[in-house]
Amino acid sequence: QQQVKQSPQSLIVQKGGISIINCAYENTAFDYFPWYQQFPGKGPALLIAIRPDVSEKKEGRFTISFNKSAKQFSLHIMDSQPGDSATYFCAAKYGGSQGNLIFGKGTKLSVKP
Amino acid sequence: DTEVTQTPKHLVMGMTNKKSLKCEQHMGHRAMYWYKQKAKKPPELMFVYSYEKLSINESVPSRFSPECPNSSLLNLHLHALQPEDSALYLCASSRRDGVTYGYTFGSGTRLTVV
Numbered sequence A: 001q002q003q004v005k006q007s008p009q010s011l012i013v014q015k016g017g018i019s020i021i022n023c024a025y026e027n028t029a030f031d032y033f034p035w036y037q038q039f040p041g042k043g044p045a046l047l048i049a050i051r052p053d054v055s056e057k058k059e060g061r062f063t064i065s066f067n068k069s070a071k072q073f074s075l076h077i078m079d080s081q082p083g084d085s086a087t088y089f090c091a092a093k094y095g096g097s098q099g100n101l102i103f104g105k106g107t108k109l110s111v112k113p
Numbered sequence B: 001d002t003e004v005t006q007t008p009k010h011l012v013m014g015m016t017n018k019k020s021l022k023c024e025q026h027m028g029h030r031a032m033y034w035y036k037q038k039a040k041k042p043p044e045l046m047f048v049y050s051y052e053k054l055s056i057n058e059s060v061p062s063r064f065s066p067e068c069p070n071s072s073l074l075n076l077h078l079h080a081l082q083p084e085d086s087a088l089y090l091c092a093s094s095r096r097d098g099v100t101y102g103y104t105f106g107s108g109t110r111l112t113v114v
Helices: none
Strands: A004-007 A008-013 A019-025 A030-038 A045-050 A055-057 A060-068 A072-077 A084-094 A101-103 A107-112 B004-007 B010-013 B017-025 B031-037 B044-052 B052-057 B064-070 B075-078 B087-094 B103-105 B110-112
Touching: A004 A084, A008 A019, A019 A084, A019 A107, A019 B031, A019 B064, A030 A060, A030 A101, A045 A055, A045 A060, A045 A072, A045 B103, A072 A084, A072 B075, A107 B064, B004 B087, B017 B087, B031 B075, B044 B064, B044 B075, B052 B064, B075 B087
Parallel strands: A008 A107, B010 B110
Antiparallel strands: A004 A019, A019 A072, A030 A045, A030 A084, A055 A060, A060 A072, A084 A101, A084 A107, B004 B017, B017 B075, B031 B044, B031 B087, B044 B052, B064 B075, B087 B103, B087 B110
């Protein structure tokens, strides 16, 4: 059972465009939703994260939109740059101070110059 | 220091070898994790250590043996691995203060079993 569904699998965006990646979840016990960016040969790096009591969080060019009733959240990358080309994973974690991060399957983003 | 350091970066081992992967963090994080990542797949949890005690073992084969000697170090001992165990092995750590849940990942060890 895939607990966090991520789409699209791959995305090509022109430089300066907006990249949008979507995730959906089923389990309402999740209380933390991070996005990770991973470059080839590197470990995932935390990009931005949100708690379910917030509908939107913005950090620089990166914004998370969170829809608790629809159990969906998305990552928007504004003014996308070639350096943003990477694989992006959404994730979710159960409530409590310790637990597993449940990852989506990932989205490979390519930003064309 | 806001890093998780993993060594070695690359490892090639035979199926009869014994090797160890090492992970170190100095952020005061009391939870540490081993993840396995196959190509083009998300990371999959293997083990969780909380306050130096093993708290989660995701049904990992016994040829993988974790060890947490102290709050800053995490090892993964490897023995009699199979070629299908070739993957990127990631270490991560996190705080347990109930306020923030950020997981910091290392760059991983690229393991090839021949």
